[in-house]
Amino acid sequence: MVYRSHVLICNGTGCTASKAPEIMTRLEKELAAKGIEKEVKIVKTGCFGLCEKGPILVIYPEGATYCHVRPDDVEEIVNEHLVKGRIVKRLLLGDKDAEDVAKSLENVGFFNRQVRVALRNCGVINPESIEEYIARDGYAALAKALTEMTPSQVIDEIKKSGLRGRGGGGFPTGLKWQFAAQEVNDIKYVCCNADEGDPGAFMDRSILEGDPHSVIEAMAIAGYAIGSNQGYIYVRAEYPIAVQRLNIAISQAKEYGLLGNNIFGTDFSFDLEIRLGAGAFVCGEETALMTSIEGKRGEPRTRPPFPAVKGLWEKPTILNNVETYANIPVILLKGADWFRSIGTEKSKGTKVFAVGGKINNTGLVEIPMGMTLREVIYDIGGGIPKGKKFKAAQTGGPSGGCIPASHIDVPIDYDNLIELGSMMGSGGLIVMDEDTCMVDIAKFFLEFTVDESCGKCPPCRIGTKRMHEILDRITSGKGEEGDIEKLEILAESIKQGALCGLGQTAPNPVLSTLRYFRDEYEAHVKEKRCPAGVCKAMLKYTIIPDKCKGCSLCSRKCPVNAISGEVKKPYVIDQSKCIKCGVCMDTCKFAAIEKK
């Protein structure tokens, strides 16, 4: 069947929440009403990346990208674009008056600065169709590996590419595979870590939702390389759409003989199973993840022995994350040298970042390693909303740290980030502006680790709790002399004493904010003042007598009757009664109330 037009609609979680399914139904209805439903094909795709502008709809062959599409816009798109061939300019993303609509995105920094390797198929193909994946060279890398390469050649190629784990630590992938391949054992396992627990990161979810076959293909390649016939994908239960698409993809691959016995007529067999997580951040740690697949409490254990020697059910096991796997098929097809040509000396290839927080273009971007934070935030991210000042970017989630404005021009790669006291992590990048209190952010992350500590080892279980108590004290205006030093001592002992990666990195958010924003901590402790105006306990609302007209509105709205005065004369706030709810400030029509 040949169609004259293709309409691609993003069906990622973001656009689904912004009514993409309703748009699809309307589109089907409108096409049928015009009798052109056989000429236009609707394709449900994965994430385009620019969630902020969603739902996004692209129409080919013109390549017109429409953004913020509402269900009520569908009729116009069908009538104008699909029937009459006129572009609906008001909905175009980017340059609305471009002569060639396909070029309207050329000047949109969000797209033209990206290099899409791991996300190559996201937003391009229908993730529920194996044919579309195959049409984009899907499973060709598996065929090449099985029929033209020996397992050790596969490992050598991955080693040569310089690919490092995209889930956190950045361990060389090829080396990990080699260790597992060296073990002599009838049974070995290939695991995929899709337990993306790092708050603010959603690249793994987007790959699973937009291109699930790439992960399946890569896992089969890994199985061939290390000599394993069984794989497990451990997915968060919070990602229902990803789980559903993976299930569809696995059954399609089995139907096509790309999973199962004697793949491509060789004597290599490989099978895959999905296991759901159940909401425990620590299960992103490799040993905890394997314990959880075994059906137990997901507690980590000491290493060595490393999983490559003794992993799942005590058998040699490799574990890579989703984004790492998504890179594998391309490396085998295009070659290690091509991959090495992207990136910096020690960090090859690209990295996907989930850019969020106080930034205009929130979404998913894939950039070559070595791009600077400034380029990511201003050229791709479109800068900070409301013209506010950039203060810091947080990477690496609860295990990472902050990069302050003074280091905005450092090229992003594994080693530079570690040097700055942060880490790559899985690629969450949260932008913070001048209104963010760094002590409050450190407390937020500690609250997270206290909650998610599995409780097995005391340094993490007790230490993070004590750190959180101190931070809580500091942010509620009860900080004591010596608190900052206590935080530092605790942080060092937890780093050294904790059992797993989660505990060892838990103090990082505190250490890195202390490193760059010590003055903010000191202002909280010594002056009982929150410079960013976030920590409620230290805020003080006062009425500026010169501006107050004595209208009495605020005193009537105050929930605790803390404001009193005489009509037409300046009112006063009784600080002992004030609960700092801010209602007075919101209601005042003369901007006579200030918050300090």
Place this chain on the structure above:
Amino acid sequence: MSCGCCVDNKAQELNKIIAKYKDTRGALIPVLHEAQDLYGYLPMSVQKKIAEGLNVSLADVYGVVTFYTQFSINPKGKYKINVCLGTACYVKGAGEIFEKLSEILKIKNGECTEDGLFSLDACRCVGACGLAPVIMINDDVYGRLTADDIPGIIQKYIDMESEAN
């Protein structure tokens, strides 16, 4: 749930779930997931049946149930409200959204309203950071919220409920 028959139906369903996974390695967590879908939560009686059916100790079952935040030993509301407190949502004011919900529904984190209609939980990043701040009510995601949007959303569900009655 007042008549005996639907209780029996559920017990039968549970037996089927256990039978389906009996020979799978690491079956406990998948069984608990399906059992919770069936009952809405995991009361002690259900945990006991699972322990017997899979031939593991009740202590192991209880240990796993209490370890993972997605498993609940308390009943949840008909409409389960999850407020994302991931970093992106937090930076964009998810804390205020949570407080507003708590104020309107008069319940705290992890609690359920007296009429059994709503339960309120803070949850981990749902990965819809592009729409921050975000809440989920059952499987529906509401994004780009402000505290002022909350009363309207809750009212929608209350209206839906009174129409159904």
